Amino acid sequence: MAPEREKKPAAKTVLNALSTVVSLFLLFFVIYMLFLIFTGMRNNEQPTVFNHQIYIVQSDSMSPTFKTGSVIIVKVINPQSVKVGDIITFKKKNDSVPTTHRVVEIIEENNTRQFITKGDANNMNDPTPVAENFLIGKVVLSIPKLGYVMAFIRTKNGIFTVMLIPVFIVLITQIAGLLKVRKKYKSEVDGNIKPGT
Secondary structure (H helix, E strand, O other): OHHHHHHHHHHHHHHHHHHHHHHHHHHHHHHHHHHHHHHHHHHOOOOOEOOEEEEEOOOOOOOOOOOOOOEEEEEOOOHHHOOOOOEEEEOOOOOOOOEEEEEEEEEEEOOEEEEEEEOOOOOOOOOOOEEHHHEEEEEEEEEOOHHHHHHHHOOHHHHHHHHHHHHHHHHHHHHHHHHHHHHHHHHHHHHHOOOOO
16 A cells, blocks of 8 residues: 555655646746846847748638738748748738748749749739849748737736736645645644544
8 A cells, every 4th residue: 555655755755846847937038028028029020939930811812811910930041942822921021021922933033033922812913123232031920819928918907917827827826735735734733633622
């Protein structure tokens, strides 16, 4: 019977350790995301993390592939690796925001490339080719609706809410731990009280 008793506390210890690690990970993740958002807002540039950038889709020109409010993950790549059919994000000289469209043709001249692009929902190609130096990267993932959440996070109410999330998680974890300790203490006290005393 002794080995079984030893296994139970060991399992509890592992679970408690995992719970602490998950809570800390969530806390640091939220802080990191806020840091990225503030950095992007302050510098008016998109921060790059592990060669990837995050954008919020602001039009339906690529519908039905992804729609307004989606979040796209863009991998920074070498222009030479772009192929016809790839969805690329680019920003030309006078553009205020980047554009994300599909490559329908590639023009190669003097060891440089230009990309003819088109939105999936558009009937015609974009009017001017995209020079390779305007390329930001290639879309590797899209997540529907998440852009609305990210847009909310950038507001004052959103920032306040996100800052409260890790605090709420830590509070819940601590309260749950205290309740367990109280329950254990009460059961030990009740066990020590003999009938008739």
